[in-house]
Amino acid sequence: MTHRILMLPGDHIGPEIVAEADRLLQALISDFGLDATLEYAHLGGCAVDAEGEPFPTSTRRLAEAADAILLGAVGGPQWDGLSRDKRPETGLLNIRSTLGLFANLRPAILFPELVDASSLRPEVVAGLDILIVRELTGGIYFGQPRGLRTRDDGIREGFNTLVYGADEIERIGRTAFRAAMQRGGRLCSVDKANVLESSELWREVMTSIAPDYPDVELSHLYVDNAAMQLVRDPKQFDVIVTGNLFGDVLSDCAAMLTGSIGMLPSASLDAAGRGLYEPVHGSAPDIAGQGVANPLATLLSVAMLLRYSLNEGALADRIEQAVGSVLAAGQRTADLAADPKRALGTRAMGDAVINAL
Amino acid sequence: MTHRILMLPGDHIGPEIVAEADRLLQALISDFGLDATLEYAHLGGCAVDAEGEPFPTSTRRLAEAADAILLGAVGGPQWDGLSRDKRPETGLLNIRSTLGLFANLRPAILFPELVDASSLRPEVVAGLDILIVRELTGGIYFGQPRGLRTRDDGIREGFNTLVYGADEIERIGRTAFRAAMQRGGRLCSVDKANVLESSELWREVMTSIAPDYPDVELSHLYVDNAAMQLVRDPKQFDVIVTGNLFGDVLSDCAAMLTGSIGMLPSASLDAAGRGLYEPVHGSAPDIAGQGVANPLATLLSVAMLLRYSLNEGALADRIEQAVGSVLAAGQRTADLAADPKRALGTRAMGDAVINAL
Ligand SMILES: CC(C)[C@H](C(=O)O)[C@@H](O)C(=O)O
Ligand SMILES: CC(C)[C@H](C(=O)O)[C@@H](O)C(=O)O
Numbered sequence: 001m002t003h004r005i006l007m008l009p010g011d012h013i014g015p016e017i018v019a020e021a022d023r024l025l026q027a028l029i030s031d032f033g034l035d036a037t038l039e040y041a042h043l044g045g046c047a048v049d050a051e052g053e054p055f056p057t058s059t060r061r062l063a064e065a066a067d068a069i070l071l072g073a074v075g076g077p078q079w080d081g082l083s084r085d086k087r088p089e090t091g092l093l094n095i096r097s098t099l100g101l102f103a104n105l106r107p108a109i110l111f112p113e114l115v116d117a118s119s120l121r122p123e124v125v126a127g128l129d130i131l132i133v134r135e136l137t138g139g140i141y142f143g144q145p146r147g148l149r150t151r152d153d154g155i156r157e158g159f160n161t162l163v164y165g166a167d168e169i170e171r172i173g174r175t176a177f178r179a180a181m182q183r184g185g186r187l188c189s190v191d192k193a194n195v196l197e198s199s200e201l202w203r204e205v206m207t208s209i210a211p212d213y214p215d216v217e218l219s220h221l222y223v224d225n226a227a228m229q230l231v232r233d234p235k236q237f238d239v240i241v242t243g244n245l246f247g248d249v250l251s252d253c254a255a256m257l258t259g260s261i262g263m264l265p266s267a268s269l270d271a272a273g274r275g276l277y278e279p280v281h282g283s284a285p286d287i288a289g290q291g292v293a294n295p296l297a298t299l300l301s302v303a304m305l306l307r308y309s310l311n312e313g314a315l316a317d318r319i320e321q322a323v324g325s326v327l328a329a330g331q332r333t334a335d336l337a338a339d340p341k342r343a344l345g346t347r348a349m350g351d352a353v354i355n356a357l
Numbered sequence: 358m359t360h361r362i363l364m365l366p367g368d369h370i371g372p373e374i375v376a377e378a379d380r381l382l383q384a385l386i387s388d389f390g391l392d393a394t395l396e397y398a399h400l401g402g403c404a405v406d407a408e409g410e411p412f413p414t415s416t417r418r419l420a421e422a423a424d425a426i427l428l429g430a431v432g433g434p435q436w437d438g439l440s441r442d443k444r445p446e447t448g449l450l451n452i453r454s455t456l457g458l459f460a461n462l463r464p465a466i467l468f469p470e471l472v473d474a475s476s477l478r479p480e481v482v483a484g485l486d487i488l489i490v491r492e493l494t495g496g497i498y499f500g501q502p503r504g505l506r507t508r509d510d511g512i513r514e515g516f517n518t519l520v521y522g523a524d525e526i527e528r529i530g531r532t533a534f535r536a537a538m539q540r541g542g543r544l545c546s547v548d549k550a551n552v553l554e555s556s557e558l559w560r561e562v563m564t565s566i567a568p569d570y571p572d573v574e575l576s577h578l579y580v581d582n583a584a585m586q587l588v589r590d591p592k593q594f595d596v597i598v599t600g601n602l603f604g605d606v607l608s609d610c611a612a613m614l615t616g617s618i619g620m621l622p623s624a625s626l627d628a629a630g631r632g633l634y635e636p637v638h639g640s641a642p643d644i645a646g647q648g649v650a651n652p653l654a655t656l657l658s659v660a661m662l663l664r665y666s667l668n669e670g671a672l673a674d675r676i677e678q679a680v681g682s683v684l685a686a687g688q689r690t691a692d693l694a695a696d697p698k699r700a701l702g703t704r705a706m707g708d709a710v711i712n713a714l
Contacts, residue, residue, distance in 0.1 A: 075551075089551045119481045119589055140519060141552055148554050151522065158558030159520040162497060166513045192602070194432075194446045195498055197505050201515030224605045228613040231588065232476055245549070248581045249606060256585040 003036040003310050006066035008043040008059070011088060012288035013346075014072025017279065020295035020350030021070055021302050027354050028306075028315055036310070039066070043095060044074025044088035044283075054091025055098070063099060068309035069276040070301060073283035097137050101268035101276055102168070103175045104134040104247065105304075108234075108254035111263060113327040117336055118259030124233065130254055131183060131239045133176040134247025136268055138168045139198075141244045162198050164243065169205040171271070176241035177213040184238035188219045190226040190246055202243065223250070230254055255280050262294035262335045265301035267308055275309045277301040291345045294333035296323055299353055322356035360393040360667050363423035365400040365416070368436075368445060369645035370703075371429025374636065377652035377707030378427055378659050384711050385663075385672055393667070396423070400452060401431025401445035401640075411448025412455070420456060425666035426633040427658060430640035454494050458625035458633055459525070460532045461491040461604065462661075465591075465611035468620060470684040474693055475616030481590065487611055488540060488596045490533040491604025493625055495525045496555075498601045519555050521600065526562040528628070533598035534570040541595035545576045547583040547603055559600065580607070587611055612637050619651035619692045622658035624665055632666045634658040648702045651690035653680055656710055679713035 007022060009015040028034040041059040042050050051058065054074075063069055074088040084090060095101075110118065110128040118125045143161030150156050173189075180187040189206040191199035203220055210218045221229065223246045229236060230250065234257050242250060255261045261281050269275040279297030287293055299319060307316035331352050337343035344352065364379060366372035385391035398416040399407050408415065411431075420426055431445040441447060452458075467475065467485040475482045500518030507513050530546075537544040546563040548556035560577055567575045578586065580603045586593060587607065591614050599607060612618045618638050626632040636654030644650055656676060664673035688709050694700035701709065 084554075084557075087551065093552070119478055120476055121478055124476045143516070146554055148558060155522050155524050156558060157520055157522040158553070158555035159500070159518060160553045160555050161516060161518055163514055163516040165508065192605075194444065195450070196515070196517045197441075197503055198515035198517050200441075201505060201513060224609040227584070227606045227610040228618070231610055231613040232616075246606075248549075249584045249603075252581040253584040253588055253610065256588040259589075261585070 001035075003067045004065060005036050005038050005305070006062050006069045007038050007040050008069060008071045009040070009046070010043055010072040010074040010283060011045040011076050012073065012283035012285045013293040014044075014074065014283055016288070016291065016293050016346050017295045017298040018070065018072040020346060021298050023350055024299055024302055024319070024354055027357060032315060032318070032357070034312065034315060043071065044091050045076050045079040047091055048079060048082065048086055048088065054086060054088050055094040059095075060098060063095060068274065068305045070298075070305060071276055071278035072298065073279065073281065075283050076285045093141060095276065096268060097142060099274070099276065100137060100270040102135060102137040102271075103172060103269045104136040105179070105267045105269065106132040106134060106251040106255065106264070106280060108132065108251070108258055108264065110258045111260060111324070111327055114258070114260045114263070114336060118257060120257055120259075124235070125257055128234055128258060130234060130237045131179055132247060132251040132254055133172065133179060133239060133241040134251055135168065135172040135243050138164055139244035162196065162245070164198050164202060166201060166205050169202050170209055173206050173209050173241060176239055177209065177216050180216045180239040181213060185215055186217050186219070186238035188221055188226070188237055188240050190221050190223050190240055190242035190250065192223050193220070194222060206241070226250060227253060230257065251280070260336055262333065263296050263300065265297050265304050267304045269308060273308060275305065277305040291347060292334050292343070293346050294335050295346050295350050296333070296353070299323060299350070318357055319353070322353045325356045326352045358392075360424045361422060362393050362395050362662070363419050363426045364395050364397050365426060365428045366397070366403070367400055367429040367431040367640060368402040368433050369430065369640035369642045370650040371401075371431065371640055373645070373648060373650050373703050374652040374655040375427065375429040377703060378655045380707055381656055381659055381676070381711055384714060389672060389675070389714070391669065391672060400428065401448045402433050402436040404448055405436060405439065405443055405445065411443060411445050412451040416452075417455060420452060425631065425662045427655075427662060428633055428635035429655065430636065430638065432640050433642045450498060452633065453625060454499060456631070456633065457494060457627040459492060459494040459628075460529060460626045461493040462536070462624045462626065463489040463491060463608040463612065463621070463637060465489065465608070465615055465621065467615045468617060468681070468684055471615070471617045471620070471693060475614060477614055477616075481592070482614055485591055485615060487591060487594045488536055489604060489608040489611055490529065490536060490596060490598040491608055492525065492529040492600050495521055496601035519553065519602070521555050521559060523558060523562050526559050527566055530563050530566050530598060533596055534566065534573050537573045537596040538570060542572055543574050543576070543595035545578055545583070545594055545597050547578050547580050547597055547599035547607065549580050550577070551579060563598070583607060584610060587614065608637070617693055619690065620653050620657065622654050622661050624658075624661045626665060630665060632662065634662040648704060649691050649700070650703050651692050652703050652707050653690070653710070656680060656707070675714055676710070679710045682713045683709045
């Protein structure tokens with residue numbers, strides 16, 4: 001059956017990098033037997049501009065019908081003044097929540113050719129290969145009650161609720177244990193159980209399911225210590241599992257350790273393995289429209305999409321190898337180039353990968 | 358009037374490092390005209406063992422009467438199984454809250470002699486000098502309601518409340534603006550205003566008080582981006598102000614950038630400048646009792662205590678210069694020594710600083 005892939009270019013550099021993903025997918029369809037059709041819809045600021053909502057019903061219908069979704073990036077300063085329900089980020093949070101995409105997989109991998117792009121010493125990061133598994137549809141991002149109010153004494157306050165049910169913790173925990181089994185067999189669960197009751201339950205549930213995965217070694221770290229250890233010696237980690245907010249911070253920290261955030265893809269999966277795939281970098285308003293954005297994180301997100309949602313592991317390998325050979329040949333976009341004058345633009349980098357397939 | 362300093366050695370290496378602070382203070386009293394008396398009390402695990410509570414009433418009375426408090430460190434695995442109200446960390450949270458120590462000042466400074474201890478490239482961290490101002494008595498650490506419960510569907514859940522009043526935000530904001538005025542004039546406020554209403558209010562209040570400090574340049578970052586920027590280019594920051602939980606994570610991350618967390622002091626101040634001073638490292642159960650812990654963070658905490666709470670800036674300078682000259686002479690404890698066999702123990706390092714006064 002023909003796979004339906006929904007493309008959500010989003011805002012600023014989003015359409016530029018998703019255009020390269022489109023060309024890559026077309027090449028796979030015409031030359032490598034991929035059976036897929038591409039559809040397009042709006043998410044984020046462009047959706048607000050076109051349809052008045054950051055996650056319009058039209059997009060929701062296509063998303064629910066799709067086998068996999070590729071997202072560029074959403075957001076930009078021109079939408080910052082809108083009310084919370086109209087903001088691009090709200091569109092992203094709503095698509096995650098509506099589709100039940102609770103498992104956010106964020107690899108932080110250092111490409112050997114790019115070791116000099118890291119702000120860390122080469123020996124500290126060479127060979128880095130961590131997977132962060134972040135819970136994505138619960139915690140303080142979605143907890144009720146939340147809001148702004150004026151107290152009886154006339155003082156305004158803002159409040160949010162961090163809440164996790166044991167079922168939500170178990171679900172993301174099992175995803176992370178399974179991922180650890182397929183990798184180095186080590187799982188570090190990150191919480192703040194010395195202060196927060198929600199973390200106390202988190203730690204208890206992680207510990208309680210560990211016996212089901214005897215080949216995985218489970219450890220626990222407090223989030224402050226985890227941030228320190230990521231900076232001190234990131235290679236001590238294999239898989240990290242954590243809640244929505246801690247995962248937001250730690251996965252960006254881990255991504256930046258590699259120095260090449262323009263290279264890193266991500267997957268957000270539901271219980272059946274359907275998913276939304278996106279580069280971890282943002283919409284980069286400062287370089288939008290110039291044709292200089294690095295498309296590799298998006299092309300590697302296509303590889304994740306093929307592997308996890310379309311069961312096309314061989315095609316995924318092919319893309320990853322093509323990216324590797326392009327890097328090995330010294331081809332770089334401006335974000336990674338030692339000599340920016342010789343850097344490839346977005347389109348030229350897309351061509352390089354397609355030619356290397 | 359004679360200053361009353363309350364010494365809280367705490368757990369594991371706590372007594373070892375506070376012993377050096379005691380000897381330093383005695384030297385200042387006998388040889389440099391400091392007018393102070395030292396009293397002692399229990400906090401943390403030792404307080405649970407001795408008095409059944411991590412923050413006993415006897416300690417509270419002495420703390421309320423003191424002009425300043427020096428803490429070693431609290432916590433250790435032997436108390437992890439206790440109920441939350443008996444845990445060492447609860448003692449620490451309670452003393453902060455009871456004394457109204459809302460302003461946690463955590464400098465992250467790279468000592469020029471120690472640039473090789475950092476996991477970051479020398480050029481990225483050389484000269485690093487950041488101050489993190491963390492709100493310490495509010496936010497999710499203390500918000501109500503909180504707890505564990507079983508939902509109607511039989512599933513357990515853990516919940517916490519992140520709440521900030523405009524008054525709490527304004528108070529820590531003004532502390533941070535004043536600190537920025539005395540330093541490089543740049544203040545970065547860190548929040549997650551794109552997702553959390555409590556952060557929305559945080560950003561609004563910070564922005565509203567900025568006109569009172571025309572010489573300070575205020576910027577805002579989301580916490581995930583702040584973590585990335587700390588890793589990518591930490592020297593872009595002067596002062597960072599943030600809430601309790603974000604500050605916990607970012608200040609440890611920033612401390613680790615220096616590679617010498619055994620060197621970093623902290624101050625937790627109330628509205629009148631009374632404070633509790635402690636090294637940012639923990640109680641290090643793994644090296645307790647061996648006489649090898651690095652006492653410098655504690656001695657530098659004494660310097661902060663003299664400067665902020667006792668108005669003895671000249672004595673504070675003297676301690677900091679003594680530490681600088683000891684480092685310049687190549688003296689190192691084991692945590693920082695290139696050759697651990699030639700490292701100084703805790704006592705020998707204390708002697709070195711006292712001799713260099
Ligand atoms: C844009 C924002 C709402 C989002 C998040 O906080 O989840 C982003 O930082 C991410 O990590 O995907
Ligand atoms: C021990 C713990 C409760 C404490 C905190 O989270 O505040 C510690 O991490 C700190 O930063 O002082």
